Amino acid sequence: MEKEQHTHIVKYKTYVFVLIALLLMTFTSVAITSLNLGPYTVSAALVLAGIKSLLVLLIFMHLKFDKKFYAIMVASVFLLLGCVIFITFLDYLYR
Amino acid sequence: MSNHTHIDEHRDDEGAKTGMWIFIFTELLLFGGLFIVYSVYRYLNPAAFHLAAEELDTFIGTANTVILLISSMTIAMSISAIQSQNKKLTLILMGITILLAVAFMVNKYFEWSGKIAHGIYPGSPTLMDASQGEILFFGLYYAMTGLHALHIVIGVAFIAYVMRLVVKDEVQHDNFAILENSGLYWHLVDLIWIFLFPLFYLIT
Numbered sequence: 001m002e003k004e005q006h007t008h009i010v011k012y013k014t015y016v017f018v019l020i021a022l023l024l025m026t027f028t029s030v031a032i033t034s035l036n037l038g039p040y041t042v043s044a045a046l047v048l049a050g051i052k053s054l055l056v057l058l059i060f061m062h063l064k065f066d067k068k069f070y071a072i073m074v075a076s077v078f079l080l081l082g083c084v085i086f087i088t089f090l091d092y093l094y095r
Numbered sequence: 096m097s098n099h100t101h102i103d104e105h106r107d108d109e110g111a112k113t114g115m116w117i118f119i120f121t122e123l124l125l126f127g128g129l130f131i132v133y134s135v136y137r138y139l140n141p142a143a144f145h146l147a148a149e150e151l152d153t154f155i156g157t158a159n160t161v162i163l164l165i166s167s168m169t170i171a172m173s174i175s176a177i178q179s180q181n182k183k184l185t186l187i188l189m190g191i192t193i194l195l196a197v198a199f200m201v202n203k204y205f206e207w208s209g210k211i212a213h214g215i216y217p218g219s220p221t222l223m224d225a226s227q228g229e230i231l232f233f234g235l236y237y238a239m240t241g242l243h244a245l246h247i248v249i250g251v252a253f254i255a256y257v258m259r260l261v262v263k264d265e266v267q268h269d270n271f272a273i274l275e276n277s278g279l280y281w282h283l284v285d286l287i288w289i290f291l292f293p294l295f296y297l298i299t
Contacts, residue, residue: 009178010171019168026160026292030153033297045293052289060171061282062275070116077120081127088131092138 008065018059025052108272115276119283122246126287129239133294136231143228148299150215151236155206156296159199160288166195167285170254170278180268182261189258192281196251203244207237236295243291246284253277 029048033041058064063071137144173188210233214221217237222230257277260266266274 009175012172012175015168015171015175019164022164023161026157026164029293029297030157033293033299034153042298045297049289049293053286056167056282056286056289060167060285061279066112070113073116073120077123081124084127085131085134088135089138092135 010059010062010065014059018055022052022055106270106272111272111276112279115279119279122283122287126239126242126290129235129242130290130294133235133239136228136235140226140228140231143226144232145299147225147229147232147236148295150210150213151296152206152209153296155202156292159202160292162195162199162202163285163288166192166199167282169195170281174271174275174278177261177266177271177274178268182264185261185274186258189254189261193251193254193258196247196254199247200244203240239291240295243284243287246287250277250281250284253280 025048029045032044032048035041037044057074063074169188170192173185173192176184176188210216211219215233216222217234222233254277257266257274260273
């Protein structure tokens, strides 16, 4: 198992492409929010932030190249956080 | 390095990485809780949050986002560099990461001192005259970006410590779990900022 982890070297080029994608999404979200789309502004900015964090988790944090076990754990934590947010808002929206 | 002397070496890279991830989960839940507090108060005080968020400088926020994203790339690259046994490049990339982190903190200093000069800080007379929602916004702004900045400082110390290990050849191409873990920590700091930035600076 150690071999698996140590033999995979991510190319520098991959990281540069990911950075470019991240920067483009950052500037897109700045541009979108300055447009004043009303309620869609929040969702657009958060969707872009979600895609950005996915890229960071998969490539920069190596989840894509590591054993699936890590990806499953991370997904579970985000699912837990999502559930807590959902339940909190069920309370605030319908009280 | 002969193979015979290292037979008894006790090492568990997989375990070290799992431990780091579990620590990162506690951090994610800590900031996740703060994000929930933010969104509930935002939902309860939409007008005040809108007004208060306009006070923040989008340019500084964007600049800091760019800085953190680049620093995340350089620390990720440093792992590829150590795997290719390029010690010098590893150190250069880690050094750039630290320099970018310092640049982030300098920006943060100017941003905060600008706010404080305008009389906006927790408990300030100006803020006490403002609405409840604005007090909440700036309270959360200082608490969340402050906690994030504390993580930056800790991350810099961690990376600097690992740099020392690289210099002393204690971190090498076949033994770099701690470098990977410091990278994971740094990406966490980046990950949190990816959400802090739109929530405080963009959504007005």
